Amino acid sequence: MSHQSGTVFQGSDPDELAAVLSTPRSPIVVEPLGKGPLAFHGEFFSAGPVTFGHCAYEGDIRCKRLAGGQRLLVFLPLDGDALFEVGGNELHSTPGRATIVDGARNTHGRLYGNRRHLTAFIDNDRLTALLTSLIERPVGDNLDFRPHLDLGAGAGLTLMQLVETAYRGLQGSAPLRRAPLALGALGDAIAHLLLEAVPHRYSDELARPPALPAPRHVKWAIEFMQAHLSDPITIADIAVAARVSVRTLQEGFRRFRTTTPMAYLQELRLAAVHRELTDGPPTVTVADVALRWGFTHLGRFAAEYKKRFGQLPSQTLRNGSDVGR
Incomplete structure (x- = not known):
């Protein structure tokens, strides 16, 4: 969707709701629970890497996500209950606390009775780019956020206020629709708030004093690493390019990047x-890609890949190929 583009939806047909909630990468199926009436209405605004929205539902429904997406899903309940199933765990979503879900994991949700919530969906690529700039090393997009945040005070209250401001500022002819730089800064403020205030996989590292x-x-x-990512370079090659000894190179990475040169190179290659x-393209294979970037032991590569990205390389390839369908 284009910057600041909006989608308004309203109706009672589950298939119509599924079409609104789905993306090419992450299709969703909507199923009524029971025989009661169903109604829904809402609005989404896409603002670059962040999508803001307001959704209201009447009736009990189940939403089944058929493939993982590439966004962090933040739900800010206003009324009613919902239950999200993520990786075998159930997350109860009620007013007063945000529910934070990694969209890369196949998520099923159930909404009960009258349910309203604000949403902020943030591209994982944007989150990892911001985090990489903060800790000055590559990170994976499996950030593993704590799933709940109190909305009554502190960071949670600020998060609710920021999302409300963004959503209201995008409705109709509101001013944020004509201020893309301000809107982008607001989206980044929300992303930074989540990274700095909600515990996640890299929180301890982020809390350390800034590196020299x-x-x-x-x-x-x-x-040199970035220019020769697919070449069979050694630590000696890197040291020569850096004009220091191997020992000095290792000490520099230990002190200033809290890792080793070869581990840093592997992060870049992953x-x-x-x-x-x-x-x-759909014709590419995991083995071909892994070998092209220097990973010759495919079993070890798959394990390292899953540790960093939270899914097997074959799952990434399958989800990526679905985008063009």
Whole structure:
């Protein structure tokens, strides 16, 4: 969708609701629970990497996500109950606390009675890009956020206020529709608030004091890695490019990147594999991509990939291929 584009929906047909909630990558099936009446209405606004919305439902329904997406789903309940099933766990969503769901995991939801909620759906790529800039090293998009946040005070109350401001500022001819820079800053403020206030996989690392500026030889080493990601380079090659000894290079990465040079190189290569599996043509295979980026032991590669991205490389490839269908 284009910047600040909007979708208004209203009706009683489950298939129509499924079409509104689905994306090409992450289709959703909607099923009524019982024989009671069903009605729904709402509005979504896509603002670059963040989509804001307000949804209202009458009746009991089940929403089944058929494939994982690439967004973090933040639900801010106003009325009514919902239950989300994520990775075998149930998350009860009620007014007073946000429910945070990783859309990359196949999520089923059940809505009961009269349910209203605000939403903020944030692209995982944007979250990982912001986090990478904060901790100055590549990170995976399996951030593993704590699923609930109190909306009555502190960061939760601020989150509710920011999402309300964004949603209201996009309705009709409201001013945010004509202020893309302000809207982008508001979206980033919400993303930063989640990263800094909600516990997740990298919270401890984010809470550490900022690293000292990296010396030139560490920057030269990283530039050399990025320029030769698919080449069979060694730590000695990197040290030569950085104009220091291997020992000095290792100490520089330990002090300024809290890792080793080869581990940093592997992080960069895993990110490259992820991009290619996500965006590549349907004819590509996991083995071809892994070998192209220097991963020769496919079993070990698959385990490292899942640890970082929360899914097997074959799942990323399948979900990415679904986009073009």
